[in-house]
Amino acid sequence: MKPKLTLKQIARELDVAVSTVSKALRDSDEISVDTRQKIKAFAKLYNYKPNNIALSLKNRKTMTIGVIIPEIIHHFFTTVISGIEQVANKRGYNVIICLSNNSFDKEVINMEMLANGSTDGFILSVAKETQQKGDYQHLTEVINQGMPIVLFDRVVDEIECDKVIINDREGARKAVQHLVDIGCKKIAIITTVDYVSVGKLRTVGYRQALEKNSIPIDENLILKIEDVENSDEEINRFLFRNDVDGIFAVNEQFSVSAIRGLNNRGLKVPEDVSVVGFTNGELSKRFIPSLTTVSQHGAQMGAKAANLLIDKLENAVAGEEKYTTEIIETSLIERESTLLNLPLKI
Amino acid sequence: MKPKLTLKQIARELDVAVSTVSKALRDSDEISVDTRQKIKAFAKLYNYKPNNIALSLKNRKTMTIGVIIPEIIHHFFTTVISGIEQVANKRGYNVIICLSNNSFDKEVINMEMLANGSTDGFILSVAKETQQKGDYQHLTEVINQGMPIVLFDRVVDEIECDKVIINDREGARKAVQHLVDIGCKKIAIITTVDYVSVGKLRTVGYRQALEKNSIPIDENLILKIEDVENSDEEINRFLFRNDVDGIFAVNEQFSVSAIRGLNNRGLKVPEDVSVVGFTNGELSKRFIPSLTTVSQHGAQMGAKAANLLIDKLENAVAGEEKYTTEIIETSLIERESTLLNLPLKI
DNA sequence: GCGCGAGCCGAAATCGATTTCGTGTTGAAA
DNA sequence: TTTCAACACGAAATCGATTTCGGCTCGCGC
Numbered sequence: 012m013k014p015k016l017t018l019k020q021i022a023r024e025l026d027v028a029v030s031t032v033s034k035a036l037r038d039s040d041e042i043s044v045d046t047r048q049k050i051k052a053f054a055k056l057y058n059y060k061p062n063n064i065a066l067s068l069k070n071r072k073t074m075t076i077g078v079i080i081p082e083i084i085h086h087f088f089t090t091v092i093s094g095i096e097q098v099a100n101k102r103g104y105n106v107i108i109c110l111s112n113n114s115f116d117k118e119v120i121n122m123e124m125l126a127n128g129s130t131d132g133f134i135l136s137v138a139k140e141t142q143q144k145g146d147y148q149h150l151t152e153v154i155n156q157g158m159p160i161v162l163f164d165r166v167v168d169e170i171e172c173d174k175v176i177i178n179d180r181e182g183a184r185k186a187v188q189h190l191v192d193i194g195c196k197k198i199a200i201i202t203t204v205d206y207v208s209v210g211k212l213r214t215v216g217y218r219q220a221l222e223k224n225s226i227p228i229d230e231n232l233i234l235k236i237e238d239v240e241n242s243d244e245e246i247n248r249f250l251f252r253n254d255v256d257g258i259f260a261v262n263e264q265f266s267v268s269a270i271r272g273l274n275n276r277g278l279k280v281p282e283d284v285s286v287v288g289f290t291n292g293e294l295s296k297r298f299i300p301s302l303t304t305v306s307q308h309g310a311q312m313g314a315k316a317a318n319l320l321i322d323k324l325e326n327a328v329a330g331e332e333k334y335t336t337e338i339i340e341t342s343l344i345e346r347e348s349t350l351l352n353l354p355l356k357i
Numbered sequence: 358m359k360p361k362l363t364l365k366q367i368a369r370e371l372d373v374a375v376s377t378v379s380k381a382l383r384d385s386d387e388i389s390v391d392t393r394q395k396i397k398a399f400a401k402l403y404n405y406k407p408n409n410i411a412l413s414l415k416n417r418k419t420m421t422i423g424v425i426i427p428e429i430i431h432h433f434f435t436t437v438i439s440g441i442e443q444v445a446n447k448r449g450y451n452v453i454i455c456l457s458n459n460s461f462d463k464e465v466i467n468m469e470m471l472a473n474g475s476t477d478g479f480i481l482s483v484a485k486e487t488q489q490k491g492d493y494q495h496l497t498e499v500i501n502q503g504m505p506i507v508l509f510d511r512v513v514d515e516i517e518c519d520k521v522i523i524n525d526r527e528g529a530r531k532a533v534q535h536l537v538d539i540g541c542k543k544i545a546i547i548t549t550v551d552y553v554s555v556g557k558l559r560t561v562g563y564r565q566a567l568e569k570n571s572i573p574i575d576e577n578l579i580l581k582i583e584d585v586e587n588s589d590e591e592i593n594r595f596l597f598r599n600d601v602d603g604i605f606a607v608n609e610q611f612s613v614s615a616i617r618g619l620n621n622r623g624l625k626v627p628e629d630v631s632v633v634g635f636t637n638g639e640l641s642k643r644f645i646p647s648l649t650t651v652s653q654h655g656a657q658m659g660a661k662a663a664n665l666l667i668d669k670l671e672n673a674v675a676g677e678e679k680y681t682t683e684i685i686e687t688s689l690i691e692r693e694s695t696l697l698n699l700p701l702k703i
Numbered sequence: 704g705c706g707c708g709a710g711c712c713g714a715a716a717t718c719g720a721t722t723t724c725g726t727g728t729t730g731a732a733a
Numbered sequence: 734t735t736t737c738a739a740c741a742c743g744a745a746a747t748c749g750a751t752t753t754c755g756g757c758t759c760g761c762g763c
Contacts, residue, residue: 128411
């Protein structure tokens with residue numbers, strides 16, 4: 012077990028000064044070619060790598076970005092992470108990921124932990140509890156310290172910073188329009204409570220689509236799930252007391268719960284009822300029937316967020332006060348859950 | 358935008374020495390109670406937080422652990438991460454996550470990036486390409502530098518270090534035994550190529566279970582998928598040329614592909630064929646029929662790995678050379694895909 | 704009144720690297 | 734021979750915090 016090689020050790024070994032070694036390794040022409048080659052050869056031989064911590068301290072930047080997400084269970088977030096990772100690594104940055112588990116406290120703790128020198132900036136999607144609470148002090152504090160933040164997906168209007176969101180309202184509108192197009196008359200929505208920003212927006216899109224097609228909105232057909240853990244029974248009861256021919260569900264879980272509920276009632280998808288979901292995850296692709304769904308292009312979102320953040324980091328002085336909000340458009344992926352009598356496809 | 362507060366600034370502001378401030382904040386009795394209170398009050402007021410980078414440099418430890426996983430798509434890995442995160446945070450450590458995307462090169466690059474001071478140790482599951490290549494230099498090098506490593510799931514026998522694995526062979530055996538118990542006679546396995554360690558072990562478990570029950574092993578019923586991306590057609594063809602009444606698939610993807618293939622042939626699960634999968638993910642829980650599956654207890658695995666690593670970090674001098682291999686037992690979760698005529702349940 | 708010890712505090716080294724500035728040597732030009 | 738520039742390299746400050754060690758002041762005892 013050899014402890015790691017430092018500049019000082021190289022200097023001692025070669026009987027030169029530390030500064031000489033440093034300069035030689037960075038190819039400064041202040042150092043003679045001879046000495047440079049000798050030092051570089053030595054360094055290569057013993058596999059010298061500069062200590063990142065020392066560099067971070069000296070340069071006052073860490074070259075890492077912190078990502079905080081509510082949960083990793085949702086496939087959507089994993090795709091976003093992939094996007095962030097790709098861009099960050101390409102541009103020379105590391106990525107630290109922390110989970111808030113949708114807890115306000117853990118979100119705050121994580122941010123504090125990372126803000127004290129560990130990262131140069133943040134990419135985050137706020138916890139459900141944080142949205143409910145409406146307390147964004149930890150965000151403003153970090154921003155005030157001069158750390159750039161990029162919010163994505165679950166964003167906060169009150170905070171001024173770069174944001175990347177998907178067009179939830181329009182995505183929902185497209186989904187419902189698709190249901191209308193294939194002939195559905197009684198379309199239900201299974202959504203979340205309103206304080207979850209994306210759920211709210213998708214509900215708005217649902218209403219707009221119906222209005223546009225002059226379909227009266229039946230408030231009984233709007234199901235807002237409060238307790239996500241036990242959504243199954245609630246959805247089941249909902250489907251037993253309402254007759255529908257189309258369902259728009261704002262996530263994968265609700266979609267399959269709906270299908271199961273319909274099955275319980277003896278109804279089949281897509282023969283009796285058509286279903287459109289949100290989030291193009293494994294579940295949607297592989298379910299039987301495979302799910303027509305609104306794809307959020309998570310990787311693209313992550314890439315965008317990373318680019319925004321790094322741009323800000325590297326032009327810290329230049330364009331100070333301009334914040335942008337990027338909107339990622341969705342696309343509807345048609346699959347079996349809204350098709351009749353078509354050959355199976357994935 | 359106020360730049361962050363440092364000890365030096367506090368010292369200047371209060372007209373004392375830097376060392377006094379430092380000691381006061383750490384409650385050293387070298388400093389009078391008066392001064393201590395004054396300094397602490399000031400620090401609290403201006404929300405002073407020590408710079409982690411400086412601490413890392415000084416203490417020669419970063420209090421963060423690096424996690425490198427092949428892919429985040431598999432739900433299994435996300436559960437492991439949750440387990441790691443929980444333990445690490447509880448014990449005061451940060452977690453950096455990097456993805457290798459199953460690429461050998463990216464795995465090496467990530468490790469080098471993190472090894473130079475960013476982390477105190479690693480938890481990793483090696484990339485598929487790395488297992489295929491059999492090149493583990495990057496691992497030995499890091500270990501030689503005195504950095505502890507914990508390998509999990511896809512481990513490498515040639516490397517001496519702590520390991521956490523699940524009992525793949527036994528898990529597979531249980532799964533196949535279950536198929537035998539419910540009356541299956543012709544049981545197929547859909548598995549991976551042999552260089553993926555876990556796939557190989559699960560195949561061994563399959564063989565053992567059959568032998569134990571005196572069922573002759575039909576090599577035609579062993580399907581090794583090479584091209585995971587396009588496994589669907591291969592599985593489909595396999596099911597058209599073989600008559601089976603039970604299928605053991607080594608991951609979720611293969612399970613649902615199999616069910617789809619059976620449906621294509623007009624066979625139903627579980628009425629005509631029973632299916633057992635591996636990995637207790639969202640897909641298994643929510644699929645219709647929901648999948649009987651071998652649960653790997655990923656969170657438990659991650660927690661174990663994190664504890665092993667941190668133990669090693671904190672007893673660096675004491676127990677140097679003792680490496681343990683923890684085995685996480687699996688459990689079989691019975692669901693609809695192996696049940697006949699039972700009420701739906703999740 | 705002097706000395707000694709306790710109580711408080713400050714200077715400086717340290718972690719590992721970069722960078723500015725200074726210094727010594729050499730050569731050539733005057 | 735003197736002087737000055739170019740060249741090669743070294744010393745030291747710096748980033749932010751900790752910690753050792755040394756020193757000052759005051760009070761108390763003799």
